[in-house]
Amino acid sequence: MTYTQTIDSFCEMKRLARSLASMFVRGRAMATSRTGAAQRPNGAPQTKVCQFKLVLLGESAVGKSSLVLRFVKGQFHEYQESTIGAAFLTQTVCLDDTTVKFEIWDTAGQERYHSLAPMYYRGAQAAIVVYDITNQDTFGRAKNWVKELQRQASPSIVIALAGNKSDLAAKRMVEFEEAQAYADENGLLFMETSAKTAMNVNDIFLAIANKLPKSEGVGGGPAAGARRLGDAEQQRSSSCCK
């Protein structure tokens, strides 16, 4: 079993440090295995496996596919081609007592294909709304996505805001504080990320994994059991632990 845990040195969220230490991003071999029969990589007793649908939204060319590619395959392509239709990838991360399998839907960003987005965010438990810190318009567009999700997506959806391309801070057009304030107002997770340097990429997915409810329920029914890692304030009606 390979461990590809990479805790980024730039991690700005200290409150995550404790849990991060026990989190693992597992290799691809595990990522494709079916839920329920997952082996505990460290030999500890079997834990529950939670499967979550996560969708990436945001303006065209902000780096949605690059973030996914970095998270899932650890790769980066400077000239990542545009996404037509949608792409689907999976990645599994281990928290200390749960295994979280992300089913990641990567969407096309151009406004023309906006009408297809609901198909992907419908039923999603998490979303990463991405903007490009060097482009103010993409931040505005991100806010619109957040609004749309708040209005149309599952009420319990966990939304993270990612200010991508933080390696291009010299060309920054969106201030960190501005985005942080917006995220706070709207109850979003927020990080500035760089798919290119890998900064905060795993972290933002892990932060989401942490915030998602992990019930003891069987078969993906309504959350009935303890929500050990969940946010107590966030009332959620569903998770898909199996």
Add this chain to the structure above:
Amino acid sequence: MSGSSSVEDLPDQCKDLFTQDGVLLKACLGRPITDLNSIGMLCIVENHDNSKSIEWRPNDLITIDSDTQDQEWAVVNTIGISMSYAKGRRQRTFSGNITADYATARARIIRIPLEELKTFRVTRNNQQMQFSTKPGVWQTTFYFQHGNAEIFVASLKNHVKTAKTRHDRNTYVVVEPNTESQVLNKSFAELDIFTENTTDVVWNLVSNFKQRPYETTMEAFSKLTDIVYYGNEGASGKRDVSEEVADLLTKSMNEIDEATTVTTLTRQSDEYEVVTVNPMLPPRPVIPRGTPLSTEKWEGLQDTEGRVTEVDGVRQLIFRGGIARSIRHLVWKYLLDYYPWHMTHAQLKTLHKKRTEEYFTMKLQWRSMTEAQESRFAEYRERKNLVEKDVNRTDRTHPYYAGENNPNLLVLQDILMTYVMYNFDLGYVQGMSDILAPLLLLMGNEVDSFWCFVGFMDKIASNFEMDQAGMKHQLLQLQQLLMFVSPELANHLVQKDSGNMFFSFRWLLVWFKREFSHRDIMRLWEVLWTGLPCANFHLLIGVAILDAEKDVFISKDYGFTEILKHVNDLSMCLDVDKILSNAEGIYHQLVSSPNLPDQIRVTLGLPTINISTSTHSEADNNKPSTSRGTENGYPRI
């Protein structure tokens, strides 16, 4: 459709095909002003004589039965309104003094026969619809209070053939009432890719087969003799179907006979027996690919002045084997309607000069835009942004576009920006750079690439339109084709919530560009541009790919996500020649199938069989023209 109609004997009984509530009558020529601004229901109805109309009925004349219906409601009538199954409403009736109300009600209903409808347009943020039966006059104006007119328009388009006008994208011109409306009587609402319950769509499809006994009458059997004209065509030399194929098909005829389950029912009202045929396709013929069109052959097909004399022959050769690399850049100009086939070298030279000037005029339009102008031109800026973002990441792994500051990227950008000026309304949409990249790579010339791009875009512009209706329609057509060719797989997809075929969006949007290498995509595209052997052959390419993956999908019980992932992962793993050969085989299976539904015939540009009124004499059935009339007139894609 629910039963329990109380209006069976009404002379003007009609059937609602689609209804939309909450529609305000805003204007109607020749109507008393008191009739205006009342709310009603806008419907598409089928009249007793099978003609269709758009009908608006004021709400105050329509009451809804409730389950706690009073006795006084016992006397009800529906003034020719039958059930609205679309909305699940039990029955719309009105009560009271039946004769007086009947007359009043009738007077207030607005009816526009589809046969008379000339144009309609959608304005005010999709909420207002206007209809015209006379050029230049909008007779009626409706305002949609609930939602917008989108679904109504989509539904209407199932019953009339429309074209958008060039000057106004919101105006539709009715080309002709769609005779296929019986078959296509399925609203876009059902097709809507956001619809959760895709089973309904398929159920309707299946029930259409079942409910159209004409499709499956004895005719079905006698149609098998149509196979014969394969032989005829082969002999006439026009078509390139080998005798081997004809043999195979003839053999398959016997096999069908053996494999077909026959149930005989008797219909009361007319003279023929209805036979249910277990739909089954003849075996798929294996059709080898040919060799590419060579320089010698190409030159041999032109006269001394350079006119291409044997256009059909050229298309046939290209369809069979593609084009040799050495002349590909030249022949593409013809296939993409940049060079007319009939022009001499001298005429082409003049044309080329003219097109070059035109190109640079349009290029100058945006090149000469100052920063200040640009700052006040948001729509232009937006398009420019989109182009820049995508050019930078188009085919960068190919040597022609690789590396920092590659000058070819600038050409790519210039062409796309000039196209924005050429077709500002469409603008730039993601996917277009994928379409252009192989063209420029091959042509190596800015002007030629531009005009070839224009030609290609003309074939697929509807893929990129704002409402995505073109894509939705193709996804439905693909689904219908698959349901006929491979019902097992199609049903599996439906069960797995993939009946919307969305996993094939990328295939259809850019004609498989992302699935093949540059070398292979050039081969595939040139074959598809021939328009042979039928319209929408690219959909059969999709069917061929899916059919080859059928066992994987089914044996691994792939669900929605796995299906999409698997389809995306097929990229660069597909054998273009094998797929072309399979797709052609599927085409032959389809055209030789005795019970090919009209909706598929429409998709493939085949003449429809209007069986409902025909008597099935031997003579009729042996006439090849009944189903093969447009031999060389296949609509261009």
